[in-house]
Every structure is written in C-alpha cells, then in structure tokens.
Amino acid sequence: MRAVLFDRYGPPDVLYVGTLPKPVPGPGEVLVRVHAGSVNGGDLHGRAGEVRLVTDVKPRGWPKPLGLDFAGEVAGLGPGVTGPKEGDRVWGVLGRTFGSLAEYIAVRPGVIALMPSGLDHVQAAALPVGAVAITALRDKARLRPGERLLVRGGSGGVGHLAVQLGRAYGAHVTALAGARTLDFVRDLGAHEAYDYATTDPSELGRFDVILDTVGADQPAYHRLLAPGGRMVAIAFDLRRPVSSLAFIAASARHGRSRVRFFSGKPSHRLLTDLARHVEKGELRPAVDRVFPLDEAAAAHRALEAGGVRGKIVIRVA
Known part of the structure; x- marks a missing residue:
C-alpha cells in the first residue's frame, strides 16, 4: 500500500510516498481504508524530530510514517471485534503514534467513531482534532x-x-x-x-x-x-x-x-460528542486547501508558511 514516509528528520522535502505492507487487523483491531487525513502541528514537529522523546515511545526504524487523524471506512475486522461493521464511515485520531497518511491502517475501536452525517471524507478529516x-x-x-x-x-x-x-x-x-x-x-x-x-x-x-x-x-x-x-x-x-x-x-x-x-488523546466517546456538535450545527469544518498524497511535502510547506484558515487536508484514496 502507499503511505507518506521519511527516512530522516528534516524539512518537508524529506517526505515521499513509498510502500508498506497492507496491515492485517489482529485480535481486537479494525482495518480502516483511509480516504483523507489532515496536517497537524504535531506532524511538522514529528517530521523535524522535535518531539522524538514523546513520539518514539516504542522506537521504530526507518522509514517512519506520518499522519495523526483520518476519515475513511471500515474495510475489515480482526477477531473479537464488536460494534464497527464493514462499510461504516468512520473518523479517528491515532494519539501518540503516527501513520494515518496511508491507504490502510489497523486501529483499536476505541480511537474511532462514526462520522457525522452530511460530511464527505475531506470535510470530516478537518475535524477530529x-x-x-x-x-x-x-x-x-x-x-x-x-x-x-x-x-x-x-x-x-x-x-x-x-x-x-x-x-x-x-x-x-x-x-x-x-x-x-x-x-x-x-x-x-x-x-x-x-x-x-x-x-x-x-x-x-x-x-x-x-x-x-x-x-x-x-x-x-x-x-x-x-x-x-x-x-x-x-x-x-x-x-x-x-x-x-x-x-x-x-x-x-x-x-x-x-x-x-495535556497531550490530546481523543477517544470514541469524545469523537461521538464531536459528531453531535457537528450535527447540531455548532461546529463546521474549515478546509483551507486539499493536496493529493503525492504532494504531502507541499502540504507541510503550506502549513509552515502560516496564514492557514482551519485545516490543510491530504486526500489519500
């Protein structure tokens, strides 16, 4: 599968789209086909190596993935999963690990929830934070x-x-x-x-x-x-x-x-509360610009340049 990766800490130009094995959901995991994700300040700091003491809780080798939040659909269920169903439109946040800017991710049900009605995946990807x-x-x-x-x-x-x-x-x-x-x-x-x-x-x-x-x-x-x-x-x-x-x-x-x-770690309950605010008209997404996956480096440069109104979104699927 395709994913945004980097082989060393540095400026946006270190980012590229490479390939990783498609994840297989293990016991208690949900496979999500990612349609879109956004660029957050944490992504910029993670790419630059400024928060490695926090993000490298479980150190992994190179290349490293990027992306914290996502919107997509359930593509598979691991053994023992109850609640989510294949085809459900969901959104979520990974928390302290990166990796949502990929075609597929395997996550625990506790970090996802049903997307609010009336939004497409690009709009939804602007909201989980x-x-x-x-x-x-x-x-x-x-x-x-x-x-x-x-x-x-x-x-x-x-x-x-x-x-x-x-x-x-x-x-x-x-x-x-x-x-x-x-x-x-x-x-x-x-x-x-x-x-x-x-x-x-x-x-x-x-x-x-x-x-x-x-x-x-x-x-x-x-x-x-x-x-x-x-x-x-x-x-x-x-x-x-x-x-x-x-x-x-x-x-x-x-x-x-x-x-x-505090370092935010959104849960299923919080994401559900967020959806209620959206459906009540109290929250609306603000998408400044949308970039394709191949232009992740340009998306990072745009956020670093400042003056962004809301979120910069990367379309994955």
Missing part, C-alpha cells in the same frame, strides 16, 4: 456560560474549532490570530479578534479561561487570568522547552490560576 478542544474547554477548564475565553491561535487546526465550541458553550470569545485570518475567525463566531503580532497581551483585559495552542510567552498570558481563572495549554515553547515545561509544572502545583497541560 476538535475532540482535543472539547477536552480542553469542557473537561479541563470547565468553561461556563458567560465566562470570558481567550483562544491563542484562533485560526489554526484546534483553535478555529475552539472558537466555535466556546460560542456553543455560551462564552464570550476573544481570539488571537494572524492579520490575514481575523475576518475568518470573526466569521467562526469570535466576538473579538486581534492580530497576535501587533497586540500586546496587556491590552486584552482579563479572562476566565485561556486556551493556548501556541506555547510561546505563556507567563505573559498567564497574567491575564482573572482570580480563579484556568489556562489550558496543548503546546509548549519548543524554542525553550525546559523553561516552558518548568513554568507549566510550577503553575500546576501552586496558586489558584493554574496552567493545565
């Missing part, structure tokens, strides 16, 4: 109606979904994004949108909840929390990883305005 936003806002921050929410990276893959979810949860939503994407973020439902490059954090006021998808300059934004405020970080500063993680750890142990850091 929204489950991370649900965890961040609903479960970690416990965002309540009427609270003030700040989303850093409001036009990005997680951020643009967090803006929509914040509105669905009844919050007053402020978003930081690039100058070229401010109208896009407002159209998603942000009450206020500011250019992160020209806006000093001190100009923004106080917030009950801050969702940080960027990671840089966290202390400056932490100071914007109102008493009892909660800051949820799904990224840390890769330029200064030690000091960034030390700040997060210290804040989590001391003081009322804590920083909660």
Whole structure:
C-alpha cells in the first residue's frame, strides 16, 4: 500500500510516498481504508524530530510514517471485534503514534467513531482534532456560560474549532490570530479578534479561561487570568522547552490560576460528542486547501508558511 514516509528528520522535502505492507487487523483491531487525513502541528514537529522523546515511545526504524487523524471506512475486522461493521464511515485520531497518511491502517475501536452525517471524507478529516478542544474547554477548564475565553491561535487546526465550541458553550470569545485570518475567525463566531503580532497581551483585559495552542510567552498570558481563572495549554515553547515545561509544572502545583497541560488523546466517546456538535450545527469544518498524497511535502510547506484558515487536508484514496 502507499503511505507518506521519511527516512530522516528534516524539512518537508524529506517526505515521499513509498510502500508498506497492507496491515492485517489482529485480535481486537479494525482495518480502516483511509480516504483523507489532515496536517497537524504535531506532524511538522514529528517530521523535524522535535518531539522524538514523546513520539518514539516504542522506537521504530526507518522509514517512519506520518499522519495523526483520518476519515475513511471500515474495510475489515480482526477477531473479537464488536460494534464497527464493514462499510461504516468512520473518523479517528491515532494519539501518540503516527501513520494515518496511508491507504490502510489497523486501529483499536476505541480511537474511532462514526462520522457525522452530511460530511464527505475531506470535510470530516478537518475535524477530529476538535475532540482535543472539547477536552480542553469542557473537561479541563470547565468553561461556563458567560465566562470570558481567550483562544491563542484562533485560526489554526484546534483553535478555529475552539472558537466555535466556546460560542456553543455560551462564552464570550476573544481570539488571537494572524492579520490575514481575523475576518475568518470573526466569521467562526469570535466576538473579538486581534492580530497576535501587533497586540500586546496587556491590552486584552482579563479572562476566565485561556486556551493556548501556541506555547510561546505563556507567563505573559498567564497574567491575564482573572482570580480563579484556568489556562489550558496543548503546546509548549519548543524554542525553550525546559523553561516552558518548568513554568507549566510550577503553575500546576501552586496558586489558584493554574496552567493545565495535556497531550490530546481523543477517544470514541469524545469523537461521538464531536459528531453531535457537528450535527447540531455548532461546529463546521474549515478546509483551507486539499493536496493529493503525492504532494504531502507541499502540504507541510503550506502549513509552515502560516496564514492557514482551519485545516490543510491530504486526500489519500
């Protein structure tokens, strides 16, 4: 089968489409024929070798695969699987491992769920990371109606979904994004949108909840929390990883305005909750550009260039 691979860490040009054996679903596994997947920040860091201590929990040799999320259909069932059926349209997220940018993947049923009705596979592939936003806002921050929410990276893959979810949860939503994407973020439902490059954090006021998808300059934004405020970080500063993680750890142990850091691992339950938001009209996919599998390197370059509105999707099938 065809898959996006790389033989060394480096820039987008290290990516190529090669072949891997088609997986055979083992006991308790589901074989999914992948129709589309998206490009996430984690893919960029994984390709560059910046998160190898996290992603190489089970070190594997070269070549390495890429891709975290996917939309497709069930193509086979391993022994003992109950629930999914062949032909089901499903979406999912692999979690801490890469490999979804391939024609087939074998996964546990717990990381997939039925796609929401009314979406094609390309649209659906833009949404699974929204489950991370649900965890961040609903479960970690416990965002309540009427609270003030700040989303850093409001036009990005997680951020643009967090803006929509914040509105669905009844919050007053402020978003930081690039100058070229401010109208896009407002159209998603942000009450206020500011250019992160020209806006000093001190100009923004106080917030009950801050969702940080960027990671840089966290202390400056932490100071914007109102008493009892909660800051949820799904990224840390890769330029200064030690000091960034030390700040997060210290804040989590001391003081009322804590920083909660987590690495998203969406589950069947969260993906099902995500589908409900879509079907209720509270979330809509935003696909910036679609690339064929053979142009995975170009897709990575496009995300690295910035100014992306929503998600960049790679069509696999």
